[in-house]
Amino acid sequence: MVAGxxxxxxxxxxxxxxxxxxxxxxxxxxxxxxxxxxxxRVGAVEDETHLQGxxxxxxxxxxxxxxxxxxxxxxxxxxxxxxxxxxxxxxxxVVLGNGAGGQEAIEAQYRRVYLEGKKPHPxxxxxxxxxxxxxxxxxxxxxxxxxFVTSSACASSTHALGVAASLIRAGVVDVAIAGGTEAxxxxxxxxSWEAMKIVSRTKCRPFSRTRDGLVISEGAGVLVLESEDxxxxxxxxxxxELAGFGSSADAGDLLQPSADGMRxxxxxxxxxxxxxxxxxxxxxxxxxxxxxxxxxxxxxMTRVFGRDARPPVSSTKAxxxxxxxxxxxxxxxxxxxxxxRQVAPPTANYDQPDPECDxxxxxxxxxxxxxDAALSNSFxxxxxxxxxxxxxxxx
Amino acid sequence: xTKDHSEQAPGATTESGDIRADVTRVLKDIIARRxxxxxxGWTEQTELKDTGLDSFDAIECIFELEExxxxxxxxxxxxxxxxxETIGDFIDxxxxxxxxxxxx
Numbered sequence: 129m130v131a132g133x134x135x136x137x138x139x140x141x142x143x144x145x146x147x148x149x150x151x152x153x154x155x156x157x158x159x160x161x162x163x164x165x166x167x168x169r170v171g172a173v174e175d176e177t178h179l180q181g182x183x184x185x186x187x188x189x190x191x192x193x194x195x196x197x198x199x200x201x202x203x204x205x206x207x208x209x210x211x212x213x214x215x216x217x218x219x220x221x222v223v224l225g226n227g228a229g230g231q232e233a234i235e236a237q238y239r240r241v242y243l244e245g246k247k248p249h250p251x252x253x254x255x256x257x258x259x260x261x262x263x264x265x266x267x268x269x270x271x272x273x274x275x276f277v278t279s280s281a282c283a284s285s286t287h288a289l290g291v292a293a294s295l296i297r298a299g300v301v302d303v304a305i306a307g308g309t310e311a312x313x314x315x316x317x318x319x320s321w322e323a324m325k326i327v328s329r330t331k332c333r334p335f336s337r338t339r340d341g342l343v344i345s346e347g348a349g350v351l352v353l354e355s356e357d358x359x360x361x362x363x364x365x366x367x368x369e370l371a372g373f374g375s376s377a378d379a380g381d382l383l384q385p386s387a388d389g390m391r392x393x394x395x396x397x398x399x400x401x402x403x404x405x406x407x408x409x410x411x412x413x414x415x416x417x418x419x420x421x422x423x424x425x426x427x428x429m430t431r432v433f434g435r436d437a438r439p440p441v442s443s444t445k446a447x448x449x450x451x452x453x454x455x456x457x458x459x460x461x462x463x464x465x466x467x468x469r470q471v472a473p474p475t476a477n478y479d480q481p482d483p484e485c486d487x488x489x490x491x492x493x494x495x496x497x498x499x500d501a502a503l504s505n506s507f508x509x510x511x512x513x514x515x516x517x518x519x520x521x522x523x
Numbered sequence: 524x525t526k527d528h529s530e531q532a533p534g535a536t537t538e539s540g541d542i543r544a545d546v547t548r549v550l551k552d553i554i555a556r557r558x559x560x561x562x563x564g565w566t567e568q569t570e571l572k573d574t575g576l577d578s579f580d581a582i583e584c585i586f587e588l589e590e591x592x593x594x595x596x597x598x599x600x601x602x603x604x605x606x607x608e609t610i611g612d613f614i615d616x617x618x619x620x621x622x623x624x625x626x627x
Contacts, residue, residue: 247589249583249586250579250583250585250586251579251583254579
């Protein structure tokens with residue numbers, strides 16, 4: 129069951145603000161602070177108040193991505209009505225997705241070593257390690273069960289959600305703090321994205337014919353998952369269930385996505401959730417706004433659902449940007465909020481239909497609709513695909 | 524645990540005595556800032572754990588002292604002969620490095 133959610137995003141640092149941004153179709157984008165020479169726009173978290181009052185001894189030991197993770201986790205526990213530090217700590221897992229580790233710490237070290245001839249900061253290793261965010265959340269929340277990071281580029285946090293739900297289903301833990309975090313808006317990283325020639329110079333326009341690439345962002349999303357028994361025992365009545373998880377590898381091209389690989393991940397999630405394609409009311413797409421992702425994802429939808437039976441699909445990346453290792457978690461939060469409210473968020477910035485992306489992508493305006501079951505897709509570079517399925521209780 | 528730092532401590536000459544006083548002031552400031560505690564009652568016998576420092580704080584304090592005095596402080600957490608338990612131990616370590624001269 130999804131007990132609570134927390135977000136730190138350019139679209140808001142509370143679930144309410146985040147949802148309002150999704151519905152309004154407006155995120156916050158700016159020129160990169162750490163790379164002002166670049167013409168691209170990024171979705172940076174500029175509201176630093178999320179760092180206030182965190183249960184960490186020293187902010188100095190936190191990389192930016194760890195700070196996002198701890199802040200989102202604390203918010204998710206509060207949303208779940210759970211205490212922090214957690215009760216029965218050995219039965220609480222932390223599983224977070226992360227792609228790049230503590231990139232700020234790593235680049236700062238390079239600057240010192242290569243440009244200034246100084247020795248690195250002594251905490252560079254622990255700030256930079258990719259699992260650091262999970263350690264920080266376990267310490268902040270007092271969670272003593274299994275704790276690790278899943279890393280699969282832009283699918284990292286969807287894998288994390290799936291694995292965390294599996295730990296609960298297997299009876300290993302009762303509660304999992306799961307999601308993902310990323311802080312990758314450093315100069316070297318952004319220049320590397322620029323070098324791939326897939327970054328938009330304007331804005332992210334998923335499924336639109338005029339789309340010209342992705343917009344990189346940062347942040348964290350965390351879902352507190354719990355077993356049905358645990359929810360019942362504490363008198364909670366969560367209405368949304370993380371019902372299934374599927375993942376696959378294209379085993380093909382590093383950059384060119386595969387509709388068949390996506391199809392296999394989606395079908396695996398449906399099987400795992402004991403849902404059929406016809407049960408799905410809404411899909412939160414990977415929808416990066418690149419030419420190839422959006423066409424390939426459209427094709428995957430067609431293969432899974434049939435051309436005439438594809439459910440409404442929206443990409444919230446137009447608002448959140450692409451938060452890479454945190455993207456799947458932010459979109460899972462968006463999907464849960466959509467199901468709680470029975471409103472599908474729109475694909476913002478949609479300005480021209482693309483015949484090759486002929487989905488009902490809920491263009492520009494949110495839609496009140498019944499959502500009993502929904503999917504959230506993440507398809508990463510390297511051909512790593514992951515999908516989670518959510519279901520409303522009693523539906 | 525207490526220990527008398529005055530006999531074997533580096534700082535017998537006036538010059539290094541001045542250094543020792545300076546290191547004491549700088550170190551207490553660094554620790555107080557990191558732990559958000561008042562340094563007023565701290566002596567050379569005060570144990571580092573009683574100042575609120577934890578494992579990574581101690582490493583960062585060494586780093587800050589190295590940056591402040593542009594020296595290399597010879598400390599290896601794996602060397603059982605190196606003691607870093609009290610504020611006095613810390614002052615000894617840093618003063619020895621500063622008396623030895625700047626790095627490079």
